[in-house]
Structure formats: structure tokens, C-alpha cells
Amino acid sequence: SQQGEEDPQALSIQEGENATMNCSYKTSINNLQWYRQNSGRGLVHLILIRSNEREKHSGRLRVTLDTSKKSSSLLITASRAADTASYFCATVATDSWGKLQFGAGTQVVVTP
């Protein structure tokens, strides 16, 4: 079963705009990660945020984490056509460091 939900399920924006997607989860976590998946391909790790961190940046990516609300957001600034992909949040639970539990993902389309 999926760990949580992502919102929105799909997002369509133009190049240069920002894209924001949200993720909710259910269990206590050690860390939360975001992955990207291009159509029909494997997943690529984007960023990891620990449970004791509230915000993290990597290039054009900004991730926030609110453990009291069990939610996270991913912001992609100044989007490019190459950012078109599905984005998944994944959690590592405090009682199971071995596996990632993924949400259902947000499909992002960036049009030139």
C-alpha cells in the first residue's frame, strides 16, 4: 500500500514558472526523499531531508518538511521543459530503515 498521498496528481505549467507539489505521509519517519521518474524509466534521487530539518535547498529545488502535519512540499523554481516527469516523495520510517515507502506521485508537464 502507498505511504501517503501527493497533491496535485497532475500539474501543467509553462517554462519559467514555479512548480509546487505536496506530499502527506502516515508514519513516524527518519527522513523523507524526493525522486523523479521520466516516462518508463527508473527513478532518480533528487533530495533528502531529515526529520529534524525543516527546509533544504539543492539548485532549483526547495523542500520543506512539517513533521507535526506529516507533510512535505517540493518547489521547482524557473521550470524547464526537461523537468517534465513524475515526482514521488518517499519516506524512511523510524522502525524500518531498509525500505522506501512511496506516494502515488505528481505528474508534471512543462511546456516551452
Place this chain on the structure above:
Amino acid sequence: DTGVSQNPRHKITKRGQNVTFRCDPISEHNRLYWYRQTLGQGPEFLTYFQNEAQLEKSRLLSDRFSAERPKGSFSTLEIQRTEQGDSAMYLCASSLAQTSGGGFAKNIQYFGAGTRLSVL
């Protein structure tokens, strides 16, 4: 190419047949994971190994599924008596199990391109 390699990329089989997939992880990684992904969904965890030991199995992994990692390097996932509901993308990932300061896991997993299974 030193990434995670999965073979075959595509497999078409008839219901009731057995299939086997192979995953070659990044060479220095001690952990290897199998996930299943259906269309429009995120990956679902199936099982993982640390070296040759299978440490966790999901209840999704019925008795028709078996995974091995005999020498702590490559892994195989076998599905016996395939059913149409087994049609999915099977993803393999590997990682180097580490902890960072303060007891936080550093479990960045590197994924292969997957094996797409179609059961007719």
C-alpha cells in the same frame, strides 16, 4: 556503465509460466531492493537484501515470488505460475547502508531502468 542494471528490459509471458529477472547493483553497494510499480502509481516495496541476507519481505510478496542474492552481488526475482495481476514494472535499486550523524539513515537508493512484465 556503473549504474544498476536490470535484465531483461521487457518480458512477455503467458499466464501460468515462470519468469526470472536479474538485477546487477552498483558494485560497492551492500543493499539491494526490489519494488513493483503499476501504471500511475508509485513503487511498492517487495523485499531487500543486505549482502546475501534477505532482511525484509512485504506481504505483497506471495509464495509465488522468490528473490535471491546468493553471493551478495547480483539478485534474481522469480515469479512462478504468473497471473495477469503480476503485470507491472519491476524495479531494482541498490544503496550503501550508512548512518549520518545523530542516528539518521542515509539511504539513497539508485534505481535501475526496470523490467516491464506483461502477462497475457
